Amino acid sequence: MMASNMSTEESQQLLRTIEMFEAITESQPDDYQSLEILKEAYVKLGRSSDSLRTSRKLAAAYVKLGQISQAILEYEGILQEAPQDAAARAALSQLEAQTPALTALILPDAPPLPQNSKRTPPVVAAAAAAGPAGARTGLPGRALADVLIAEHLVTPQSIQPLLQRLQVEQAAALAKKQPLTLVQMLVDDQIARLDDILTVLVDRSGLPYLPLGTYDVDRDIARLLPVEICLRWCVLPVDLISRSLLVATADPFCSSLREEVSALLEYHIFWYVAAPADIGNAIQRAHGLDVKNNQRGGA
Numbered sequence: 441m442m443a444s445n446m447s448t449e450e451s452q453q454l455l456r457t458i459e460m461f462e463a464i465t466e467s468q469p470d471d472y473q474s475l476e477i478l479k480e481a482y483v484k485l486g487r488s489s490d491s492l493r494t495s496r497k498l499a500a501a502y503v504k505l506g507q508i509s510q511a512i513l514e515y516e517g518i519l520q521e522a523p524q525d526a527a528a529r530a531a532l533s534q535l536e537a538q539t540p541a542l543t544a545l546i547l548p549d550a551p552p553l554p555q556n557s558k559r560t561p562p563v564v565a566a567a568a569a570a571g572p573a574g575a576r577t578g579l580p581g582r583a584l585a586d587v588l589i590a591e592h593l594v595t596p597q598s599i600q601p602l603l604q605r606l607q608v609e610q611a612a613a614l615a616k617k618q619p620l621t622l623v624q625m626l627v628d629d630q631i632a633r634l635d636d637i638l639t640v641l642v643d644r645s646g647l648p649y650l651p652l653g654t655y656d657v658d659r660d661i662a663r664l665l666p667v668e669i670c671l672r673w674c675v676l677p678v679d680l681i682s683r684s685l686l687v688a689t690a691d692p693f694c695s696s697l698r699e700e701v702s703a704l705l706e707y708h709i710f711w712y713v714a715a716p717a718d719i720g721n722a723i724q725r726a727h728g729l730d731v732k733n734n735q736r737g738g739a
Contacts, residue, residue, distance in 0.1 A: 446484070454481045456656050457679055464648060465497065471648040472501045472510075473710045480681045492521055496528065508535055581606050581622030583693035584641075588632070591640045598631050610672070617667075617729045619674035621690045621716040634715060641713045645692035650712035652678065652688050652722055661685075662726030664705060670723045673697045674716050677705070684708045690716035 446454075461478040465471055475498040482491035495518050502511035515532040518525055581603055588594045602625045613620035623641075626632045642649050657678045662670075664677045664685070675697060679686040685707035691697060692713055702709060723729065 451485065453656075453658060453679075454485055454681070457481050457681065458485075460651075460655055464650070468648050469497065470501045470504055472498060472505065472507075473712075474648055475501055477679075477681055477684060477686065477710060480684060484681065488521065492518060492525075495521075499528070499531065503531075503535070508538065511535055580610065580694070581691065583695070584622055584691050587644050587693055588626075588637065588640060591644070593632050593636060593640055594626065599626070602626065602629070602631075614668070614671055617671060617724075619671045619690075619716065619720045619723065621674045623690050624716045624720075638713060638715065641692055645713065647692050647711050647713050650678070650686070650688050650714045652676075652714040652718035655679075655722075657722050657726055659726045662722065665701065666704075667723070667727045667729070669700065669704070670727070673700070674719050674723075675701060676719050676722050676726070678712075678722070680707070684710060686710050686712060688712050688714035688719055688722075690714060690719055 458478060458481050461474050461481070464474045465478060468474065475494055479491050479494040479498060482488075482494060495514055499511050499514035499518065502508070502514060512532060512535050515528050515535070518528040519532065522528070585594070585599045585603055589596055589599065599622075602622060606620060606622055606625065610620050623634070623637050626637060627634045638649060641647075655678060657676070658680075661677050661680045664680075665675070670676050673694070674690040676688050677685055678688050685705060687701060687705075687709055689697065689711060690713075692711060698711075
């Protein structure tokens with residue numbers, strides 16, 4: 441039964457979110473971010489059996505990822521809703537036996553983040569591992585290039601000219617209301633395949649992949665960020681459930697991007713990796729730039 445205080449439009453948006461994230465978690469069962477979003481959507485719709493089912497998956501994912509305190513908290517929540525759940529009770533007892541000294545929820549050590557984030561995204565550690573130069577300066581594509589070189593997907597000789605072009609040509613691309621990314625340049629110049637790059641981004645950042653090309657982005661949510669920011673960083677807010685905001689990026693290793701977005705958006709941000717072309721198309725649609733470009737082309 442849907443929540444009585446929810447509009448038809450809100451409920452339809454939640455149903456679309458559920459459809460997408462059921463598919464994502466089916467292919468990425470350990471993606472706790474997507475499971476959290478899915479659980480929250482079911483709660484908002486009043487679908488308690490589905491939210492409990494998702495909570496069980498989420499608790500299992502936490503256990504597999506070694507986030508024991510989070511798993512204990514999740515199992516405790518399950519037992520509050522379903523005291524008769526013998527499997528959850530057994531799992532909770534086993535976890536508590538493994539951590540007898542645990543008396544409070546303790547989050548993993550992590551670099552400081554803006555106050556609007558509840559949990560440190562996995563991308564923080566990945567950015568640090570990508571190389572100190574890119575992580576410190578936040579230069580467009582620098583940390584990403586370091587990761588791709590470390591993974592032997594590209595060579596320094598092949599990517600350095602693209603980094604220089606990126607800095608030189610970005611202003612012209614922004615004037616045309618189009619994002620310019622290192623990933624797309626690598627694909628366009630046939631230096632690396634998009635699928636290979638996305639695989640590295642997901643594996644090294646620890647963030648899930650979002651098939652944004654098939655995602656129905658709400659314009660109001662997409663416009664939570666100014667269009668100039670979206671275009672410059674090739675980034676886009678794509679969904680909002682309570683205080684949880686889903687943000688798609690083509691460069692999960694850029695510290696400047698995360699800092700700027702976090703400073704502008706006072707939400708609990710969940711980051712997702714998406715293809716730059718899909719983000720660019722979604723930006724164009726959300727901000728009406730596709731219509732403006734067509735009008736100029738037809739003039």
